[in-house]
Each structure stands twice: as structure tokens, then as C-alpha cells.
Amino acid sequence: MGVMRILVCVKRVPAPGARIIITEDEQNIDSGHLGFTMSPHEECAIEAATQLSEQHGGEVTILTAGSSASEEQLRYAASVGASSLVLIENSSGNDWDPQRTARALSTAVRALENESGNYDLLLFGNEAADTGGYQTGIRTAHLLGRPIVNAINGIEAEEGGFVARRETLSGVEVYRVTGPAAFGVKEGINLPRYPTMKGRLASKKLSVRVIEDHSEPGEQYRLRLFRPAEVAKETVILGTDSNAAGAVVDLLEEMGLV
Amino acid sequence: MSGILVLVDSCEADATETINELLTHGRNLANQVNGTLEAVTFDPRYTDLAAGWSEHGVDLIRYLTNSSLQDYGPQAWAQGIVQITSLVEPVAVIACGSDRGHEVMANVAAILDAPFVANCLSVMVGEPWQASRVQWGGSLIEEVSVKTALPIVSFALHSCEAKLSKSSEPLEIVFHEIELDSEAIKTVVTERTEKPAGQSLETSAVVVSGGRGVGSADGFDVLETLAGLLNGKVGCSRAVTNNGWRSHTDQVGQTGKRIAPDLYIACGISGAIQHWVGAMASKTILAINTDPEANMVKKADYAVIANLHDVIPAVSHEIVRRNDR
Numbered sequence: 001m002g003v004m005r006i007l008v009c010v011k012r013v014p015a016p017g018a019r020i021i022i023t024e025d026e027q028n029i030d031s032g033h034l035g036f037t038m039s040p041h042e043e044c045a046i047e048a049a050t051q052l053s054e055q056h057g058g059e060v061t062i063l064t065a066g067s068s069a070s071e072e073q074l075r076y077a078a079s080v081g082a083s084s085l086v087l088i089e090n091s092s093g094n095d096w097d098p099q100r101t102a103r104a105l106s107t108a109v110r111a112l113e114n115e116s117g118n119y120d121l122l123l124f125g126n127e128a129a130d131t132g133g134y135q136t137g138i139r140t141a142h143l144l145g146r147p148i149v150n151a152i153n154g155i156e157a158e159e160g161g162f163v164a165r166r167e168t169l170s171g172v173e174v175y176r177v178t179g180p181a182a183f184g185v186k187e188g189i190n191l192p193r194y195p196t197m198k199g200r201l202a203s204k205k206l207s208v209r210v211i212e213d214h215s216e217p218g219e220q221y222r223l224r225l226f227r228p229a230e231v232a233k234e235t236v237i238l239g240t241d242s243n244a245a246g247a248v249v250d251l252l253e254e255m256g257l258v
Numbered sequence: 259m260s261g262i263l264v265l266v267d268s269c270e271a272d273a274t275e276t277i278n279e280l281l282t283h284g285r286n287l288a289n290q291v292n293g294t295l296e297a298v299t300f301d302p303r304y305t306d307l308a309a310g311w312s313e314h315g316v317d318l319i320r321y322l323t324n325s326s327l328q329d330y331g332p333q334a335w336a337q338g339i340v341q342i343t344s345l346v347e348p349v350a351v352i353a354c355g356s357d358r359g360h361e362v363m364a365n366v367a368a369i370l371d372a373p374f375v376a377n378c379l380s381v382m383v384g385e386p387w388q389a390s391r392v393q394w395g396g397s398l399i400e401e402v403s404v405k406t407a408l409p410i411v412s413f414a415l416h417s418c419e420a421k422l423s424k425s426s427e428p429l430e431i432v433f434h435e436i437e438l439d440s441e442a443i444k445t446v447v448t449e450r451t452e453k454p455a456g457q458s459l460e461t462s463a464v465v466v467s468g469g470r471g472v473g474s475a476d477g478f479d480v481l482e483t484l485a486g487l488l489n490g491k492v493g494c495s496r497a498v499t500n501n502g503w504r505s506h507t508d509q510v511g512q513t514g515k516r517i518a519p520d521l522y523i524a525c526g527i528s529g530a531i532q533h534w535v536g537a538m539a540s541k542t543i544l545a546i547n548t549d550p551e552a553n554m555v556k557k558a559d560y561a562v563i564a565n566l567h568d569v570i571p572a573v574s575h576e577i578v579r580r581n582d583r
């Protein structure tokens with residue numbers, strides 16, 4: 001393998017705190033007062049790509065489908081190691097469904113590959129932070145004819161391909177996949193680095209390539225979004241200093257734990 | 259066939275309860291369409307498990323094999339299921355919302371270019387069919403309508419209670435030799451290591467969990483001591499793993515573990531929804547936090563409003579004192 005070319009797909013999502021507020025039309029999260037982020041799985045996918053490119057020589061491209069504001073997530077990725085940023089612009093104000101998203105991503109990947117060569121590795125998050133569809137990476141890989149495994153907690157490059165690991169409740173599964181390949185990554189695969197000042201400055205200078213997409217929508221429609229009913233709870237305050245220890249241990253005794 | 263095809267797999271450990279819940283969903287759907295519930299499985303232990311599946315509503319088992327398939331492979335399993343689907347023409351294909359369930363259904367849907375609805379709570383077959391599903395790891399519910407000839411669905415874990423449903427007919431088992439192309443074989447498990455059985459965060463009755471408020475990696479010593487006295491395990495929030503204080507295997511939440519201990523002690527954790535969804539199934543929650551307004555305090559059953567570094571050692575001390583009496 002020469003220089004390793006890696007592409008990572010990320011999705012801009014709101015970052016709610018203690019409670020999610022839904023818009024009046026019940027179609028979206030009210031993100032008026034919220035910051036934005038991406039899934040921790042995707043942050044780890046970027047870190048995995050950066051580490052592989054540092055070990056083997058390579059370049060990391062970040063691809064997203066979303067509003068023009070998604071530039072924020074692209075630049076964040078650049079500040080931690082990505083060198084090429086691509087936005088498939090969706091100005092509809094709503095997310096595309098997973099089928100449409102995968103069509104758009106695969107069409108863009110094909111166009112980018114036609115220009116500058118194939119990617120050795122495509123990385124996705126295991127599931128998006130908001131919609132949690134568990135499928136966009138798998139669909140995209142199928143459309144591109146690449147093998148894909150999801151729920152991955154470890155990736156190493158080897159001659160001709162990759163060795164990936166999945167942690168299960170009972171142990172570890174190893175997948176040896178010949179390249180070019182694709183993986184859906186889970187948080188915990190690594191500890192993502194923080195952006196440096198230098199990285200931040202460099203990311204501002206990078207241009208964002210914008211691609212238009214006219215793919216057909218898929219067959220899944222959102223009817224409404226709502227918060228599950230919450231059971232109102234009266235919290236019993238056991239104390240306000242270390243003297244609460246007695247009450248806490250009474251509780252533990254009641255529960256049969258001590 | 260006018261029935262439901264359900265992927266059953268006991269190889270993801272701890273699966274009996276999850277399988278029974280999935281089969282309960284499957285039986286409900288089968289009743290909705292007046293059809294049968296057929297299990298597709300690659301599980302070599304199916305002969306031992308068939309009776310249990312039958313008790314939970316399975317009418318027939320289809321055991322799928324291929325000589326080059328010795329272990330799990332998402333694309334291989336999906337190809338097999340697609341072949342059975344075109345053979346028996348089910349009304350819907352369902353699986354459980356586990357890593358494998360999601361993954362195989364997504365691959366089936368990708369092959370068929372059909373929609374896949376993950377993590378459903380309930381499904382209504384119709385024209386179009388509708389489903390409610392969870393988002394944000396369980397913090398939100400989305401209702402969707404799906405135009406498709408063949409619904410492909412995974413059910414959120416623990417989204418119903420398992421019910422017995424003795425089917426009237428004796429259980430039939432059908433063998434299928436499936437065809438696999440060279441692509442499918444690329445993603446089959448090539449090695450596996452088993453970890454020694456023992457108590458894990460997921461199975462522990464008590465979890466003492468720390469957040470940013472613990473302050474440092476060393477700060478977790480007091481939590482370890484308390485967890486030891488309660489025969490429990492230590493968990494943590496993402497702020498903690500992000501700081502490198504503890505390994506991600508201890509993280510509770512949307513992108514960490516979902517746990518349901520008898521007692522969850524949340525120390526210095528604010529209770530962001532992404533953390534809460536991992537802990538909300540706990541039977542009892544005790545929050546220790548300096549901030550009476552913290553979400554974790556408001557949602558807990560019990561709370562101590564104080565510095566965790568004062569309270570936790572005092573609790574440990576009190577346990578030892580009473581034990582020595």
C-alpha cells in the first residue's frame with residue numbers, strides 16, 4: 001500500500017444537555033439555544049484515521065451531508081488531523097432519510113475517487129448520535145461494493161487489508177478484511193486528541209469542497225418526534241454533609257446490600 | 259408464506275431474555291397479520307434452544323448453513339436471509355436491536371435497497387406501515403411511516419416483556435444450504451477470544467459511578483473502596499473517559515454501557531441525557547452532588563447534596579464500623 005487514503009463520514013448534530021426540546025411542528029429538535037457536535041463514535045473514527053495516516057503515511061478526507069453550517073464539524077476534523085473537507089449540501093432544513101443519505105455519500109465518494117484515486121479505507125460511526133439509524137455506513141459501502149463491518153473497537157492495517165476487532169459481551173471477534181474496506185467505529189477504539197492552536201489555525205485556511213446532490217429520497221418518512229412520558233419523582237434528600245453517611249448506610253441496609 | 263421471519267441468534271452472550279422479548283414482538287406481529295412466526299438461524303445450538311423458542315411463539319425453524327461459513331459474518335448472514343426471503347415471501351423481517359441484529363438487518367436492507375427501521379418499540383403493519391422507534395439512545399421517540407413491500411425492523415432491547423405463547427403445532431425444522439458470493443465471505447469472523455466469565459459492569463447489582471466532579475483518576479480510589487464494600491463495580495461518565503481518567507469500558511450512557519443495577523450511586527455526575535439513558539433502568543438511584551439543581555439530583559430517588567470526597571469516605575467508614583459491631 002502506498003500512501004493510505006482514508007475517508008471519514010461525519011454528521012452534524014445538536015448537543016442537548018439535560019433535556020431535549022422539540023419544535024412545535026414535532027419534526028425536529030429545537031436547537032435554537034444549543035451548540036452542535038458530532039457523535040463520539042465519529043470523533044473516534046477521525047482519530048483512528050489520523051493515527052493510521054500517521055503510522056503509514058496518508059491523508060484523511062472528511063465527508064458530510066448536511067446544511068452549510070456543517071462546515072463547523074468539518075473544520076473541527078481538520079483541526080485534529082484531516083487534510084481535505086467535503087460537504088454535500090442539503091439546504092432542505094431536514095435530514096435526508098438513510099437511503100437518500102447513503103446514495104448521496106456514495107455518489108460523492110465515487111466522484112472524489114474518479115478525480116484522485118480510490119480510498120483504501122472508509123470509516124463511519126457505528127450509529128449517528130441523533131437518529132441512530134445503524135445503517136448509513138453499511139448502505140454506502142454496499143453501493144460502493146466495499147466490505148463493511150460495524151461495531152468496531154480496533155483497526156490495524158496489514159499487508160493487503162485490515163484487521164478489525166469487535167468487543168462482545170463474551171470476548172473479542174477478529175475480522176481480517178482485504179482492502180479497500182469500510183468499518184463502522186465505536187467510541188472507545190481510542191482517546192481522541194484535542195485540537196491544538198496550530199491545528200485550529202491551519203483548519204481555518206483549508207477550503208471546503210461543496211458538492212450538490214440530486215439523489216432520490218428513500219421510503220421512510222418522519223411523522224412526529226416526541227419525548228417519552230417522564231415519571232415525576234420526589235427526590236429524598238438524605239443530607240447536606242458527611243453526616244448523611246448514617247442515612248445512606250441505613251438505606252444500604254434496607255436494600256440488603258450491607 | 260404470510261408470516262414474520264425473525265433472526266434468532268443465541269451467540270451474543272446473555273441472549274435468552276433478549277431473544278424471548280424479540281420473539282414476543284414477533285408473535286404480536288404474526289398475530290397482526292394472521293400469520294406464522296418463523297425463526298431463521300445460523301446458531302449451531304438451535305436444537306438445544308428450539309423448545310424455548312417454541313414456547314415464545316415460534317412455529318418453524320429455518321436453519322441456514324454454508325460450508326464456507328464457520329462463524330458470524332454480517333454480509334453472509336444477510337445474503338442467506340435475503341435468499342430465504344425470496345423463497346418464503348414473509349410479511350416482515352425482524353431482529354433484535356443488538357450489534358448483530360442491527361448490522362444484519364442493515365445489510366439485508368442494503369441488498370434489497372429497502373428501508374430499515376432500527377430500534378423500534380412497536381410496529382403496525384398496514385398501507386403504509388408505521389413504527390415508533392427510539393432516537394438519542396432512548397431520550398426521544400420518533401413515529402415513522404414506511405412505504406415498502408417488506409418491512410425490515412430491529413426492536414429496541416428490553417422494549418417489551420417476554421410472554422409465553424405455546425404454538426399449537428409441533429415445531430418443524432427446515433434446513434437450507436445457502437449460497438454465498440466471495441464478497442460475503444470477506445467479512446466473516448476469523449478468530450475469537452473468550453473472556454473469562456465474571457462480574458461485569460452490566461451484571462453488577464451495585465454500580466458506584468463517578469463524573470467530572472471526582473476531579474482526577476486518583477480521585478476514583480474512594481469510589482473503588484465503596485464499590486468493594488458493596489460487592490459492586492465502578493462506572494463513569496464520558497467526561498471521565500475523555501479526560502483519560504478511566505477506560506471507556508467503564509463508561510455508562512448512550513455511547514457507553516446500558517446498565518440496570520439494583521443501586522446506581524452517581525457521584526459528581528450532572529445527569530446529561532446521554533448519560534441518563536445508560537443509567538435510567540437502575541432500580542434505585544442515589545446521587546451525590548454539590549449542586550441541588552443538577553439533573554441527576556432531580557431524577558434520583560435519593561440524594562446527598564455535598565462534596566463527594568467528604569461523603570463517600572464517610573459512608574465507607576460507617577459500613578466498616580457497623581460491620582465490626
Ligand SMILES: Cc1cc2nc3c(=O)[nH]c(=O)nc-3n(C[C@H](O)[C@H](O)[C@H](O)COP(=O)(O)OP(=O)(O)OC[C@H]3O[C@@H](n4cnc5c(N)ncnc54)[C@H](O)[C@@H]3O)c2cc1C
Binds near residue numbers: 016469471515547
Ligand atoms: C452524542 C453524545 C453521546 C454521549 N454519550 C455519553 C455517554 O455515553 N456517557 C456519558 O456520561 N456522557 C455522554 N455524553 C456527554 C454528556 O453530554 C455530558 O457531557 C457528560 O455526561 C458530562 O459528564 P459529567 O456529568 O461527569 O460532567 P459535568 O456535566 O461537568 O458534571 C459534573 C457534576 O459534578 C458535580 N460536582 C463537581 N464537583 C463535585 C464534588 N466535589 N462533589 C460532588 N459533586 C461535584 C457538579 O455539580 C456537576 O453536576 C454524550 C454526548 C453526546 C453529544
Ligand SMILES: Nc1ncnc2c1ncn2[C@@H]1O[C@H](COP(=O)(O)O)[C@@H](O)[C@H]1O
Binds near residue numbers: 010
Ligand atoms: N448526513 C450524514 N453525512 C455524513 N455521514 C453520515 C450522515 N448520516 C450518517 N452518516 C454516517 O453514518 C453513520 C451511521 O449513521 P446512521 O445510520 O444514521 O445511524 C454515522 O455515524 C456517520 O458516520
